Structure formats: structure tokens, C-alpha cells
Amino acid sequence: MARSQHVPIPSAEGGLTRYLEEIRRFPMLEPQQEYMLAKSWREHGDRDAAHKLVTSHLRLVAKIAMGYRGYGLPISEVISEGNVGLMQAVKRFEPEKGFRLATYAMWWIRASIQEYILRSWSLVKMGTTAAQKKLFFNLRKAKSQISALEEGDLRPDQVKHIATKLGVTEQDVVDMNRRLSGDASLNAPLREEGEGGGEWQDWLVDDHLDQESVFAESEEMENRRGALAGALSVLNERERRIFEARRLSEDPVTL
Missing domain, CATH: 1.20.120.1810 (Four Helix Bundle (Hemerythrin (Met), subunit A))
Known part of the structure; x- marks a missing residue:
């Protein structure tokens, strides 16, 4: 308009x-x-x-x-x-x-x-369905009605009560309650100021290989390629075709 x-x-x-x-x-x-x-x-x-x-x-x-x-x-x-x-x-x-x-x-x-x-x-999208939106805007009120005002996870009986009252699943209640705790920074200290202990990001585990392992794997692969090339060089053309078809093809030929 x-x-x-x-x-x-x-x-x-x-x-x-x-x-x-x-x-x-x-x-x-x-x-x-x-x-x-x-x-x-x-x-x-x-x-x-x-x-x-x-x-x-x-x-x-x-x-x-x-x-x-x-x-x-x-x-x-x-x-x-x-x-x-x-x-x-x-x-x-x-x-x-x-x-x-x-x-x-x-x-x-x-x-x-x-x-x-x-x-x-929140940085994380809170909900897209009508039930999730209803839960987001009514969870605080539902918690106050059963005096569940402390931070942290709800007790199983509280989760069940709220889920029944709002017509959502118990897992939805658990997930939304955790999200409503707020977005946490990975730079936040593990303990109160002055007590030490580092930051939350210090405890993150990286599943990727470190640089030394990556280099070692790369070097091993190069050595294998060199050995394979050397072995193929002593074969005649017919033997090389058979070996490549049986061992190096994505769909190996069988007898």
C-alpha cells in the first residue's frame, strides 16, 4: 500500500x-x-x-x-x-x-x-511449522505455570506436561527449551572470570587429519604410484592391458 x-x-x-x-x-x-x-x-x-x-x-x-x-x-x-x-x-x-x-x-x-x-x-532458525511457532511463543508461559523457571533441561514429567498442553512432541519441547537458552559464543569462558579453564572452542574436536598426517599420506601415495609405474614398465603390452583391466579398472574384468 x-x-x-x-x-x-x-x-x-x-x-x-x-x-x-x-x-x-x-x-x-x-x-x-x-x-x-x-x-x-x-x-x-x-x-x-x-x-x-x-x-x-x-x-x-x-x-x-x-x-x-x-x-x-x-x-x-x-x-x-x-x-x-x-x-x-x-x-x-x-x-x-x-x-x-x-x-x-x-x-x-x-x-x-x-x-x-x-x-x-536467534542465529538458528527457531521454527517453521505452526506447531513450532506456537511452542516458541508459549513455552515460557507454560514453564511459569508449572514453576519450571530455572535454567537448563526440563524434567521428563515437565516435558510431557508441556508437550501435551501445547500439542507438540516431547522432543520439540526439549529442543526449543535448549534454543531458548540463547545463542552461546564459542569464545565464552568455561568458568567464571579468573578461574581459568580456557574457552569452549578449546574443547572442540576436529575430525580432519592434521598437516603432518596429510603430508605423510600424500608422500605414501606418491611412493605407491612410483612403484606401480615401475612394475608396469617391465610388462609387455598384452600383459599391461590384462593387468590394467583386472586390477586398475573401476569395473574389473573377471575370468
């Missing part, structure tokens, strides 16, 4: 309070006003009407966004993503169906915010 007029944009520099004060200046719409504006936008592409529909619902976005403050992301960005969802809702809103824009827009606002959180919260 094109923006023909100014829509307030929350920013860390401007401050949340200033943004909230600014959006309170936009009047709420009566049902009939909302209906006529939506009809004008939908049937005639009236951008002024669309602008009024958006700005009159910015407070709704802010209210919903506040419910997602516990994910460690800038609230200004969460609100901005919610505003994108609101604009999508206005673009698709059909007033003839009889419900208010706020009712319709809530789904779009939440969906936009949740997608942003899933993209941004």
Missing part, C-alpha cells in the same frame, strides 16, 4: 514515550466512519482514507507489541513490524463482511511481529 501521508515511525533515538504521545493524536473511528473509509479505499484507491484507517489503529499495534517485550529486541522495531502487518490488513480488509478492522488486523499484526522475532531472535 502506497504511503501518501506521514505515518509516525518509532525509533530508539526519538523514544517510545514521544511516539506513543504522537499516535494518541490520531482520532479513533466510529463504525460507520471506518466502513465508509474502507469502502473508499477498496473501491476507489483513496489513499487519504487508507491513511486514516492506518493511523487510527496505531495504538492497537503498540498495545500488541508491548506483549512481546520479553524477547530482547528493540521495542521500536517490534512496533514497526506490527505497523507493517497493520498496513497489510488495511490493504486486504473487506468491510462488507461486517466485522471491525481491529478484529481483522490483530491477526496480521501478531503474525508480522512473530515472524520478525523468529527471524531475529
Whole structure:
């Protein structure tokens, strides 16, 4: 949806309070006003009407966004993503169906915010299915309801309870709980500062061969090639063809 007029944009520099004060200046719409504006936008592409529909619902976005403050992301960005969802809702809103824009827009606002959180919260993608997303956004609440607030793995009975409550597998609960512990750096110390012990990366095991082993294998292969070439050089042409067909071919010839 094109923006023909100014829509307030929350920013860390401007401050949340200033943004909230600014959006309170936009009047709420009566049902009939909302209906006529939506009809004008939908049937005639009236951008002024669309602008009024958006700005009159910015407070709704802010209210919903506040419910997602516990994910460690800038609230200004969460609100901005919610505003994108609101604009999508206005673009698709059909007033003839009889419900208010706020009712319709809530789904779009939440969906936009949740997608942003899933993209941004972790370096590892948190989930793609509806069940995984539901688990991501409800696991903390489910844990608090059974007083499972400590860090670390859940007890088997807690895992089973949450899995049943949220309709997901127990393994999904275990995996998501570990991911929600946060992204850990390999440069993080194994112990508290001053206690020694090195970093986590010091304990990583590299399954590849070291340089000495690689060089030794390469040298051994060269020696074998030289020995084979020497052996072939003493054979006549017929013997060489037979040997190559029986020993060196990918599909050895059998008698």
C-alpha cells in the first residue's frame, strides 16, 4: 500500500514515550466512519482514507507489541513490524463482511511481529511449522505455570506436561527449551572470570587429519604410484592391458 501521508515511525533515538504521545493524536473511528473509509479505499484507491484507517489503529499495534517485550529486541522495531502487518490488513480488509478492522488486523499484526522475532531472535532458525511457532511463543508461559523457571533441561514429567498442553512432541519441547537458552559464543569462558579453564572452542574436536598426517599420506601415495609405474614398465603390452583391466579398472574384468 502506497504511503501518501506521514505515518509516525518509532525509533530508539526519538523514544517510545514521544511516539506513543504522537499516535494518541490520531482520532479513533466510529463504525460507520471506518466502513465508509474502507469502502473508499477498496473501491476507489483513496489513499487519504487508507491513511486514516492506518493511523487510527496505531495504538492497537503498540498495545500488541508491548506483549512481546520479553524477547530482547528493540521495542521500536517490534512496533514497526506490527505497523507493517497493520498496513497489510488495511490493504486486504473487506468491510462488507461486517466485522471491525481491529478484529481483522490483530491477526496480521501478531503474525508480522512473530515472524520478525523468529527471524531475529536467534542465529538458528527457531521454527517453521505452526506447531513450532506456537511452542516458541508459549513455552515460557507454560514453564511459569508449572514453576519450571530455572535454567537448563526440563524434567521428563515437565516435558510431557508441556508437550501435551501445547500439542507438540516431547522432543520439540526439549529442543526449543535448549534454543531458548540463547545463542552461546564459542569464545565464552568455561568458568567464571579468573578461574581459568580456557574457552569452549578449546574443547572442540576436529575430525580432519592434521598437516603432518596429510603430508605423510600424500608422500605414501606418491611412493605407491612410483612403484606401480615401475612394475608396469617391465610388462609387455598384452600383459599391461590384462593387468590394467583386472586390477586398475573401476569395473574389473573377471575370468
